[in-house]
Amino acid sequence: MRPSETFHFPEGLGSCILRVEMKSPVSFMIRGAMALWAAFGFPISAYAAVSPEDWRFYARSEFGSYWYDGENIDRLPAHLLRVRQKLVLSDQGKMNLAAELGKEYEKAYQAIILRELDCLSRKSRILELTFCSKEGEVIKRESYHLPEWDSISPDSVDDVLYGSLCQ
16 A cells, blocks of 8 residues: 555444555554553555455454454464454443543544464564544554564453464
């Protein structure tokens, strides 16, 4: 995808229209977001049109339902892969998000995440995180340049994704 290109997420699981602008390699953090949303990741190069049937459900928690783009998984050298994820927030997830990150997140409907998994070391990291409203408004978009790897905890949402993709 070229810088400043528009990307449309599919209808059906909620839509989000993003105007993607490449950022400098400076790391940005949403306070507390990495701790709350350590289950997600998004590489900038992995943007592609996703049809509703490409999203595959893999888990549910008190935060909402988790999906990944099953047709556009980038398999990289050294046992790495990149996958686009979507968390459709539950009411509890929305309340927790707004309490942790601020009032502007009360309208959040979903989080779109670009995640990188290290299948050999059982680790993951988030490369991009975007919160969208049900109407498709971007509430917040953050890119992280080479963030640190986090270990995947057993019986976590990340563990379910790891088991689905790193076999």
